[in-house]
Amino acid sequence: MPARGADAPVASGGAPGGAAAGSDATHLVEVCSGTCCSGPLSGDSYFRELCRLAGVNPDGDGVSGDRVFRVQRVDCLDVCDSGPILRVDGNAVFKQVSLVRTEQLLDALRRGRDPSSGDLAGL
Numbered sequence: 332m333p334a335r336g337a338d339a340p341v342a343s344g345g346a347p348g349g350a351a352a353g354s355d356a357t358h359l360v361e362v363c364s365g366t367c368c369s370g371p372l373s374g375d376s377y378f379r380e381l382c383r384l385a386g387v388n389p390d391g392d393g394v395s396g397d398r399v400f401r402v403q404r405v406d407c408l409d410v411c412d413s414g415p416i417l418r419v420d421g422n423a424v425f426k427q428v429s430l431v432r433t434e435q436l437l438d439a440l441r442r443g444r445d446p447s448s449g450d451l452a453g454l
Contacts (some may be wrong), residue, residue, distance in 0.1 A: 362404055364378065
């Protein structure tokens with residue numbers, strides 16, 4: 332198993348099948364909006380940048396125009412010292428994600444890479 336860095340996915344609870352199961356987008360991307368998770372960016376600033384990178388209107392329905400992403404805020408992902416935090420498809424948690432790494436993650440997901448397989452740990 333590959334070593335896990337700050338951006339490596341960590342197993343987490345969530346709905347089996349991720350966003351694809353009964354959703355209107357391929358991937359569900361959740362961002363922790365807790366004040367402890369904000370890291371160098373505030374929760375709202377990071378959320379808006381995540382939406383921009385995913386092609387989502389932050390004040391709209393949360394789904395990207397290409398229907399690849401649904402972005403939503405969650406209250407807590409229980410990794411309070413490692414923000415910003417993203418959870419993808421309910422089972423892969425990425426800690427301390429910079430905007431550059433967020434963009435790399437979203438691009439990899441657009442190309443069909445599996446967020447829970449561990450192959451995104453090197454981003």
